[in-house]
Amino acid sequence: MEIKVGDIVARKSHQFDLLFKVTEITHNQIVYLYGEDVRLIADAPYDDLVLVDENERQKRQRTDREKVDHSYRLFRQDYQLIRQKNEYHATGGYTNNAEFFQIPGRVLHIDGDPNYLKKCLMLYEKIGIPVYGVYCHEKEMPEKIDGLLEKYRPDILVITGHDAYSKSKGKITELKAYRHSRHFAQTVRQARKKFPHLDQLVIFAGACQSHFESLIRAGANYASSPSRVNIHALDPVYIVAKISFTPFDERINVWDVLRNTLTGEKGLGGIETKGVLRTGMPYQRLVIEEEKGDL
Template identity: 70%
Template sequence: MSKFGIGMAVARLSYNCDLLFRIIELKKDETGRDIAVLYGEDFRLIADAPFTDLKMIDDTERNRFVDSEREKQEHSFSLFKQDYHLIKERNEYQSTNGYSVDQAFFQMPGRVLHLDGDPNYLKKCLALYEKIGVPVYGVHCKEIEMPERIGPLIEQIRPDILVITGHDAYSKSKGKVSELKAYRHSKQFVQTVIEARRKVPHLDQLVIFAGACQSHFESLIRAGANFASSPSRVNIHALDPVYIVAKISFTPFMDRINVWDVVRNTLTGEKGLGGIETKGVLRTGMPFNRFEE
């Protein structure tokens, strides 16, 4: 009987145990070797590995991974909060005519529709959206089902921002880096972006982030995504899409977002994430009346 099981925490010896994975499937390859299908615990990567390449991770080692990731997340969140407060102060200054008018105002951040191929990642992302204050509707959906589901979801939710993500990986054995067929789920992400653009063609009426670890960045941008992964075919963090769309959600619709301003506060950076110049979606209104019963 195998010592490995579904849901077990493991790392890959051939990569010096650099990332934490969980086992989602056990199978045999064409030669009869025992193989585990792995999902990254904090990075949007799917991988196959033989049992001989796996190391079981105990609670102590797992806590070290968790503590390291928590530190990175707190750093990114603090950078985002700095940006958010600057944007809020500027909006307040403009809305009150340089503080010369004593008038309360309200803000309507962009609404997000987030499709995720991994329910655990979706749960983590929804918690961060709530912490930041971004209105979101989250849907767990297998990558292969996304193209057919996206149209009705857009009609139902009418989002300002769309996130299409889950798991992906480039496989050298399946083709060149430039070939879409060499990627686990990039083709499905591209098809989903195309279907979304059939519903909302304008790049500033629906802002789209698409992709996961090592995804085919160029195809996603050509399909109509505003932001995508992964320019250098590196792994991206599970929470990176949240930091990107939060920046867009809280940037006024009259302002253009510099790509570097969006990418710099993510956990992965410009090697894993990129995009095109895009308008924000935040709208400010007044007066703000607080009615009491």
């Protein structure tokens, strides 16, 4: 069957490992591809592609949903433990009956892909994290980051989109061989000029196959991708969730952050970081609900 723009395909040369949507077919039969579940834009010869039927697509989608649900359940377990611990401390060991409230870390999520951003925003909402989502092309991020930080004043910054390593452009250690790692690193450095302290603004940066070392050196707390593998579209959200709901006076072990992600330590890494959650009392229902409406 003929492959057309909009079709879902897989690559023979990669053992049909990922599903892609066809976004463009050139006159010389090079096909541009957009990852369905991973943050990856790729290209492939027309002859390397096979159409994926609806049954196979649904089967893959079910498997992906199961992974996402598993990560969400792990996060909810962690969150309940954190909340119980915070409640115990806030009430003096349950000796005080006063209700308390919590202010999780506020997130600015800048994404080079509007569709992935939409998926992430839905998960932020489901988890209960206050977030501002901004679509911005990766090349424009370094120029726009100052204005966005000034406008939204986040506790946590997410810088992501598309990336990929190209062997034909250089060695795996060379930044020039990556699609957008340089732009991510420039954006992180610019953000660190404004917020130099690693616990004043917590930063996640990177996408599929990103140059992990350069992003950490630039000042990111967490980044992708240590083993240059693809990361799941929702991985940044689970990293942010752990930070957002951990109290500001507690340090987060890196593994505690990575274990709830879909990709794990091959695709994600970072440094020890403090949480940003703050607890207060007494709880004033009307005031808190009004504040939530402004987030």
